[in-house]
Amino acid sequence: ARNYRIAVIPGDGIGKETVPEGLRVLDAAATRFGFSLKLDHYDWSCETYQKTGAMMPPDGLDRLRESDSIFLGAVGWPGVPDHVSLWGLLIPIRRSFDQYVNLRPCRLMPGARTPLAGRTEADIDFYVVRENTEGEYSSSGGRHFEGTEREFVSQLTVMTRHGVDRILRYAFELARTRPRRHVTSATKSNGITFTMPYWDERFALMAQQYPDVSTAQYHIDILCAHFVQHPDWFDVVVGSNLFGDILSDLGPAVAGSIGIAPSANINPERVHPSMFEPVHGSAPDIAGRHVCNPIGQVWSGAMMLEHLGEKAAADAIVAAIETLLREGGPRTRDMGGQAGTAEVGRALAEIVARA
Numbered sequence: 001a002r003n004y005r006i007a008v009i010p011g012d013g014i015g016k017e018t019v020p021e022g023l024r025v026l027d028a029a030a031t032r033f034g035f036s037l038k039l040d041h042y043d044w045s046c047e048t049y050q051k052t053g054a055m056m057p058p059d060g061l062d063r064l065r066e067s068d069s070i071f072l073g074a075v076g077w078p079g080v081p082d083h084v085s086l087w088g089l090l091i092p093i094r095r096s097f098d099q100y101v102n103l104r105p106c107r108l109m110p111g112a113r114t115p116l117a118g119r120t121e122a123d124i125d126f127y128v129v130r131e132n133t134e135g136e137y138s139s140s141g142g143r144h145f146e147g148t149e150r151e152f153v154s155q156l157t158v159m160t161r162h163g164v165d166r167i168l169r170y171a172f173e174l175a176r177t178r179p180r181r182h183v184t185s186a187t188k189s190n191g192i193t194f195t196m197p198y199w200d201e202r203f204a205l206m207a208q209q210y211p212d213v214s215t216a217q218y219h220i221d222i223l224c225a226h227f228v229q230h231p232d233w234f235d236v237v238v239g240s241n242l243f244g245d246i247l248s249d250l251g252p253a254v255a256g257s258i259g260i261a262p263s264a265n266i267n268p269e270r271v272h273p274s275m276f277e278p279v280h281g282s283a284p285d286i287a288g289r290h291v292c293n294p295i296g297q298v299w300s301g302a303m304m305l306e307h308l309g310e311k312a313a314a315d316a317i318v319a320a321i322e323t324l325l326r327e328g329g330p331r332t333r334d335m336g337g338q339a340g341t342a343e344v345g346r347a348l349a350e351i352v353a354r355a
């Protein structure tokens with residue numbers, strides 16, 4: 001039988017509440033579709049940091065390397081500075097395993113409420129393809145002349161030809177699998193004068209290799225406005241690490257809730273494990289109350305199964321989310337309901353289990 005080894009890292013805050021629901025639905029899918037998941041649980045979190053001075057043990061990455069995929073909740077908690085917790089766990093995983101694609105679907109689901117008047121499911125259905133290993137998120141730079149009048153900080157944006165080309169290529173290839181075959185590039189070449197013109201230059205060259213794919217390019221500021229005013233213009237949107245980060249919270253917000261948004265941190269060459277996690281964070285404002293939305297986690301589980309080759313099971317999970325929302329099933333408060341996290345997770349697992 002097909003068997004997959006999954007490293008499970010709930011992390012902090014609502015990650016501890018969403019991951020069990022993600023696993024519940026994955027388990028239902030495994031039973032129905034005849035494969036099994038061997039789970040390795042890792043409780044690495046900000047608590048680990050407070051106890052040991054590190055977010056994960058020294059051999060943490062080596063342990064994860066053994067797995068077929070990594071299923072993560074969220075990282076970050078008040079009391080540990082975010083740059084310490086995230087650069088101690090989430091970002092090292094993305095980089096060490098060369099997960100250079102951060103794929104983030106944004107879809108208005110049936111029965112979900114968009115804040116945009118008059119918009120329907122057909123209007124909001126696109127992917128943000130975010131560069132996930134370089135760009136604005138670099139470790140080059142620092143604080144100099146600390147405490148003096150001359151004090152300054154700098155952080156270098158790094159765009160390599162290899163890094164830019166591979167994310168652009170992924171976006172064009174993805175567009176080819178979609179009916180509209182359209183790629184939008186996020187730029188800021190009017191204000192950022194070295195890296196963004198370079199990005200545009202590589203984008204134009206890549207576009208020449210895909211004459212069957214139409215393209216558009218917008219500065220990130222007006223692109224944000226277009227997400228709100230014309231979400232129907234978008235099919236595949238490719239951006240640098242920071243621009244992709246911003247667009248992938250805005251996209252789900254126009255589609256109703258950040259709580260349903262999934263993401264895949266992919267190493268397309270499959271040399272290393274890929275990682276699946278919701279777009280949202282640890283939500284300290286609602287953590288511990290079991291009211292958070294587990295759908296982003298559950299949908300991330302579907303993306304994981306698709307990556308593992310279990311396409312039918314992945315489709316069944318996405319269909320279960322659609323059925324639950326369309327048929328007015330239990331929903332959490334961020335979607336206008338009253339249900340608790342586990343109630344939604346159980347309802348989804350039951351739909352998935354139905355053959």
Ligand code: NAD
Pocket residue numbers: 014073074075076077078082086090258259260277278279280281282283284285286291292293294296332334
């Ligand atoms: P957040 O996504 O955690 O929360 C933003 C808002 O959205 C909050 O009001 C929260 O209650 C709400 N929300 C988020 N997920 C929800 C869900 N599933 N259901 C219902 N409501 C939900 O973003 P933040 O407040 O900026 O960050 C909190 C912490 O999480 C910080 O430490 C941050 O660095 C970290 N973070 C981690 C990740 C990650 O692990 N990938 C992503 C984003 C933020």
Ligand code: IPM
Pocket residue numbers: 076086245279281
């Ligand atoms: C995300 C998060 C992370 C990012 C943070 C927490 C470092 O916002 O996964 O979108 O910027 O990548």
Ligand code: MN
Pocket residue numbers: 245246249279
């Ligand atoms: Mn983000």
